[in-house]
Amino acid sequence: MSELVEHSNHDVDADFCENDISVEERSNEHRVKDLVELHEQVEASLESFLGTFQKDLSAVSGHISDLQARSKDFDARLRGRRKVSGPLTSLLANITIPPQLALTLLDTPVSDAWIPAVNQLETLLISIPAYSKGKSEGNNPSSIQVKVRAAKDLEGVAEGLRIVVYSNQNPNPLLSLLQPIRTSLTTNLQILQSSLFLNKYLPLYRFLQRNAAAAAEEIKVGYISCAKQYYETGMRRYTRSLGWIRVRTTEVPTLITASPSPVNGQEPSEFKLNSERLAQGKVDGPGVILAYMADDKTYIAPSETIFRSALLVVLDNGSAEYSFIRQFFKQEPFRTPQTSVDQPISLGIGEDARRVPMGSEVDFTQPPPPKSARRQSDVFSQAQARDPAKNGHHSASDDEKTFEAIWKQIFDPVLPYVQTLITSIITPSPPLIPLLTMIRLSDAVLDESARRGSTPLEPFLLGLRFQLWPLFQKQMSENVESLKKLADGGQSGAFGGMFGTGKAVVKDEDVHSVATRYAVLFCSVIALSEEEEEIMLFTSLQRLRQELNKLMIAQAKKMKDATQHAVFMSTMCERLLRMISAGERLNTHPKAQAEVAFWREREEEARRRIASTRR
Numbered sequence: 227m228s229e230l231v232e233h234s235n236h237d238v239d240a241d242f243c244e245n246d247i248s249v250e251e252r253s254n255e256h257r258v259k260d261l262v263e264l265h266e267q268v269e270a271s272l273e274s275f276l277g278t279f280q281k282d283l284s285a286v287s288g289h290i291s292d293l294q295a296r297s298k299d300f301d302a303r304l305r306g307r308r309k310v311s312g313p314l315t316s317l318l319a320n321i322t323i324p325p326q327l328a329l330t331l332l333d334t335p336v337s338d339a340w341i342p343a344v345n346q347l348e349t350l351l352i353s354i355p356a357y358s359k360g361k362s363e364g365n366n367p368s369s370i371q372v373k374v375r376a377a378k379d380l381e382g383v384a385e386g387l388r389i390v391v392y393s394n395q396n397p398n399p400l401l402s403l404l405q406p407i408r409t410s411l412t413t414n415l416q417i418l419q420s421s422l423f424l425n426k427y428l429p430l431y432r433f434l435q436r437n438a439a440a441a442a443e444e445i446k447v448g449y450i451s452c453a454k455q456y457y458e459t460g461m462r463r464y465t466r467s468l469g470w471i472r473v474r475t476t477e478v479p480t481l482i483t484a485s486p487s488p489v490n491g492q493e494p495s496e497f498k499l500n501s502e503r504l505a506q507g508k509v510d511g512p513g514v515i516l517a518y519m520a521d522d523k524t525y526i527a528p529s530e531t532i533f534r535s536a537l538l539v540v541l542d543n544g545s546a547e548y549s550f551i552r553q554f555f556k557q558e559p560f561r562t563p564q565t566s567v568d569q570p571i572s573l574g575i576g577e578d579a580r581r582v583p584m585g586s587e588v589d590f591t592q593p594p595p596p597k598s599a600r601r602q603s604d605v606f607s608q609a610q611a612r613d614p615a616k617n618g619h620h621s622a623s624d625d626e627k628t629f630e631a632i633w634k635q636i637f638d639p640v641l642p643y644v645q646t647l648i649t650s651i652i653t654p655s656p657p658l659i660p661l662l663t664m665i666r667l668s669d670a671v672l673d674e675s676a677r678r679g680s681t682p683l684e685p686f687l688l689g690l691r692f693q694l695w696p697l698f699q700k701q702m703s704e705n706v707e708s709l710k711k712l713a714d715g716g717q718s719g720a721f722g723g724m725f726g727t728g729k730a731v732v733k734d735e736d737v738h739s740v741a742t743r744y745a746v747l748f749c750s751v752i753a754l755s756e757e758e759e760e761i762m763l764f765t766s767l768q769r770l771r772q773e774l775n776k777l778m779i780a781q782a783k784k785m786k787d788a789t790q791h792a793v794f795m796s797t798m799c800e801r802l803l804r805m806i807s808a809g810e811r812l813n814t815h816p817k818a819q820a821e822v823a824f825w826r827e828r829e830e831e832a833r834r835r836i837a838s839t840r841r
Contacts, residue, residue, distance in 0.1 A: 320353035392438040467520035507666035545680040702766040713777035749809030792835035799829035
């Protein structure tokens with residue numbers, strides 16, 4: 227029974243299971259159907275979304291392509307603008323007239339502020355016409371510079387400012403700077419020249435030279451008149467003071483055979499070795515005589531000191547003035563200031579123009595360009611080269627002629643005062659050694675003048691040399707003839723004719739005196755000589771030495787004793803050697819060494835005679 231029940235339950239369970247499976251299957255079928263529908267919906271949605279996305283992506287891709295094209299266009303335009311930016315900046319800088327520049331020139335008087343202003347204006351006067359007319363570089367048509375209409379409009383404005391600068395030069399402000407030296411000689415002209423004319427107002431004068439020739443000429447004429455008056459008045463007063471000093475001391479030439487002073491028995495001053503007076507033969511010697519010293523009635527000075535003072539004053543003032551004339555009145559072309567642009571404006575026509583270096587003058591109204599700045603094109607240089615007269619292109623010889631002409635207009639009235647003083651010094655002729663000192667000084671001043679480049683002063687100095695040398699040669703010849711007569715036993719100087727016998731009565735002291743004077747003269751010549759071979763000078767000295775040797779031999783022959791004869795010659799030669807050896811440049815001057823050798827040989831010969839006579 228139990229088994230039957232179990233079997234029955236089992237069947238019931240099986241039926242229930244089958245029913246459950248069928249229900250589940252039906253449920254699954256509905257779910258699958260729903261899922262399929264859902265899948266189809268999702269698939270349809272995805273297809274729709276993907277289609278829309280593809281369309282949107284295509285649109286975005288088109289936008290990106292458009293943006294890329296626009297970006298390339300922007301890059302090309304940017305490169306083009308960068309390319310033209312530098313030249314365009316240069317164009318604006320070179321044709322724009324700053325308001326401050328116009329206000330400075332129109333509303334202010336001539337002052338320090340004008341110096342940078344006129345420099346900038348001259349740059350504009352060159353650059354604006356260059357851009358207005360258009361320039362090309364050489365024969366290259368691709369480098370043609372286009373004409374700038376704005377530059378044409380500004381050309382008249384720049385010219386008007388130039389006229390304003392010219393009109394403000396009347397009365398000329400530069401000439402007013404010379405007013406102090408018109409009224410007083412205490413003003414130092416050289417300081418005025420260096421501090422104002424050269425260091426401050428030279429750019430203004432250069433501007434007037436190139437752009438207002440009439441105003442520049444007015445300045446030159448006014449300066450010449452003022453400087454001539456200044457130097458003429460100063461030199462007239464100075465030479466007058468030196469003339470007062472000159473008349474207080476009178477020195478006349480003395481022959482080598484003249485007797486000592488009958489008053490005190492002393493040698494004439496010219497036959498005393500005086501290194502202080504010999505120093506007057508050098509440019510770098512002692513100081514010159516100042517004009518106020520003449521007010522001291524007791525002040526005296528030798529003739530060569532007066533000569534040296536006058537000559538050095540002429541040298542210093544003449545060379546300083548010529549140096550100023552060469553710097554200030556020189557014609558110079560205007561040099562365009564450097565700019566920071568890479569190349570000239572071409573505005574895209576053809577290839578870029580070549581870069582040609584310009585000048586180095588600085589535009590003081592603008593900050594200095596950076597180190598990496600390139601120099602501007604030669605467009606302005608070409609404009610300057612087409613107008614050489616405006617920009618002062620002159621040959622060096624023409625400039626030198628102009629400088630010399632200006633200098634002569636100033637100093638031609640000055641030099642006669644110096645010439646008159648020198649003529650009074652050498653008339654009558656001064657003594658032999660002072661005269662040679664003056665000759666040596668004139669030679670030294672001539673060399674110094676050539677070293678300083680003061681060529682207009684050289685004719686005056688050469689004239690002094692030609693004036694002094696004949697006087698020296700005449701005195702040397704007179705001394706040689708005087709000594710020759712004395713050596714021959716004739717009358718000469720104070721040693722002959724004193725007893726009315728017609729024959730010279732020569733004593734040993736007289737020979738000693740002549741020998742001393744010869745030694746002093748020789749040492750002085752050596753001290754004043756710069757060249758070892760001066761034929762005329764040392765030929766005259768050699769003639770004097772020969773006559774002195776003859777005089778010594780003739781005087782020794784008057785002694786009957788041979789020993790005394792030899793002792794006299796030895797004493798005289800030893801005396802000469804001692805004096806000559808005490809002079810300057812004994813070991814460096816060949817003529818001094820030859821002179822010592824000559825007298826040493828005579829002295830040794832006399833000693834041998836002494837030794838032979840005592841055996």
